[in-house]
Amino acid sequence: MTTAPEAAARRGRTRRFLLFGCASAAALGLAAGAGWYLGGAAGGPPADGPALAPGHTTGADGTVIPYGAAGARHTLSVWLDPRCPYCAVVEKGLGTTFKALADKGTFRIEYHFATFLDGALGGKGSKRALNALGAAVNEGPGKFMAYARVLFAHQPEEEKDDKFGSTTTLLDLADRVEGLRTPAFNRAVKELTYLPWAEKVSSAFYRSGEKGTPVVKLDGRPLDVLSGDGTGSISPEKFTELVENATHR
Numbered sequence: 001m002t003t004a005p006e007a008a009a010r011r012g013r014t015r016r017f018l019l020f021g022c023a024s025a026a027a028l029g030l031a032a033g034a035g036w037y038l039g040g041a042a043g044g045p046p047a048d049g050p051a052l053a054p055g056h057t058t059g060a061d062g063t064v065i066p067y068g069a070a071g072a073r074h075t076l077s078v079w080l081d082p083r084c085p086y087c088a089v090v091e092k093g094l095g096t097t098f099k100a101l102a103d104k105g106t107f108r109i110e111y112h113f114a115t116f117l118d119g120a121l122g123g124k125g126s127k128r129a130l131n132a133l134g135a136a137v138n139e140g141p142g143k144f145m146a147y148a149r150v151l152f153a154h155q156p157e158e159e160k161d162d163k164f165g166s167t168t169t170l171l172d173l174a175d176r177v178e179g180l181r182t183p184a185f186n187r188a189v190k191e192l193t194y195l196p197w198a199e200k201v202s203s204a205f206y207r208s209g210e211k212g213t214p215v216v217k218l219d220g221r222p223l224d225v226l227s228g229d230g231t232g233s234i235s236p237e238k239f240t241e242l243v244e245n246a247t248h249r
Contacts, residue, residue, distance in 0.1 A: 022081060022084040022085075022086050022087070022116075022117065022212045022213045022214070051196040051197045051199065051200045052193065052194065052196065052197060053134075053194075053197050054134040054135065054137045054138035054194055054197065055137070055138045056137050056138065056140065056141050056144075057134075057137060058110075059110075059204075060204070061197070061200045061204070062197065062200075063112070063197075063200055063201045063204040064110050064111065064112060065110070065111040065112075065113075065133070065137050065141075065144060066108060066109065066110050066111070066141070067099070067102055067108070067109040067111070067141045067144070067145055068102035068103070068105070068107065068108035068109050069102075069105055069108055070108065072102075072105055072106070072107050072108035073107075073247075074106065074107035074108070074218060074219050074247055075107055075108050075109075075110055075218070075219055076098060076101075076102070076107045076108070076109045076110070076216065076217070076218055076243075077109075077110050077112065077215075077216070077217045077218075077220070078090075078098070078109060078110070078111050078112065078214070078215070078216050079112045079113070079114065079205065079208070079210050079213050079214060079215035079216075080111065080112075080113055080114070080213050080214055081113065081114040081115060081116060081117050081126055081213045082113070082115070082117075082125065082126045082129035082130060082133070082151060082152075082155075082164055083117040083118070083121065083125050083126045083129070083155070083156075083159065083164065084114075084117060084213045084214065085155065085159060086213065086214050086226065086230065087152065087213050087214045088152040088153075088155045089214075089226065089230075089231065089232060089233050090214045090216065090225055090226065090233050091148065091149060091152035091153075092152060092153060092233070093225075093232060093233025093234070093235075093236075094225060094233050094234075094236060094239055095145075095148070095149050095152070096149075096236075097236040097239055097240065099145055101240070101243060106243060106247065107218065107243070107247075111148075112201070112204065112205060112208065112210075113130050113133070113198075113201050113202070113205065114126070114202055114205040114206075114210075114212075114213055115127045115130055115198065115201075115202045115205075116202075116205075117159070121159055121160050121162075122160070122162070123160075123162030123165050124162065124165040125156075125162045125163060125164030125165040126164070127195060127198050127199075127202070128164055128165050128166075128167070128170065128192075128195075129151055129164040129170065130194075130198040130201060130202070131188070131189065131192050131193070131194045131195045131197075131198050132147070132151075132170040132174070132188075132189045133147060133148060133151070134188070134193075134194030134197055134198060135184075135185045135188035135189050135193065135194060136148070136174070136177070136180060136185065138184065138185070138188065138194075139179075139180060139182060139184070139185055143177060143179070143180050146177040146180070147173075147174060147177050147180060150173050150174075150176045150177060151164070151173060154173055167189060167190055170189055171186065171189055171190075174189070214226075218242075218243060218246050218247075219246070221246065223239075223242055223243075223246075225239060
């Protein structure tokens with residue numbers, strides 16, 4: 001969410017908008033209220049049908065995706081939008097470290113998602129990607145973690161490219177996760193089974209009071225995980241040090 005005018009200048013007008021912070025687009029929705037978002041400005045009208053939550057989710061309406069031991073003493077809360085370039089920076093730089101520390105029992109991760117960039121940029125990629133992530137977590141938390149890493153690693157180079165709006169793209173990327181392409185996963189991606197759930201997840205983002213993505217908090221305390229110019233993440237070693245300092249107070 002850091003401003004990065006130099007990087008913005010290199011990438012052009014669209015990149016300038018996003019590098020001002022994914023928070024900017026979210027703030028538009030917050031200013032107008034959740035109705036602005038749910039009314040269609042964030043990528044079309046609300047999805048029809050019941051909001052069936054995927055398996056392995058938690059929270060009200062199953063809007064939180066957890067990973068790690070339920071009994072962990074600490075919680076790492078992570079807010080992401082599938083189309084947010086800053087989120088890709090964090091996931092590519094620290095995603096494996098998040099998982100390793102959760103596997104070690106240092107904390108439990110709780111993922112929250114937003115889709116406001118569909119409204120800011122046009123298209124439906126954030127929502128469609130979130131539907132596919134729902135299908136992945138329904139297969140298991142490990143499958144979700146692996147698929148999320150693949151999606152952020154293959155985020156479109158140009159933010160206005162609505163690559164994740166393509167069912168074919170989402171299924172092709174799922175081929176990179178061993179065992180993910182089950183009949184149930186394929187059907188959920190093709191039929192948008194979890195799109196109504198994605199709407200609820202997105203609405204929960206606005207109610208959370210967060211202003212944008214990415215946001216990373218340990219036990220409710222924000223952690224600055226982006227580098228000074230916002231074009232990279234802090235190192236895994238630095239992140240681990242931040243966590244160790246916070247959990248040994």
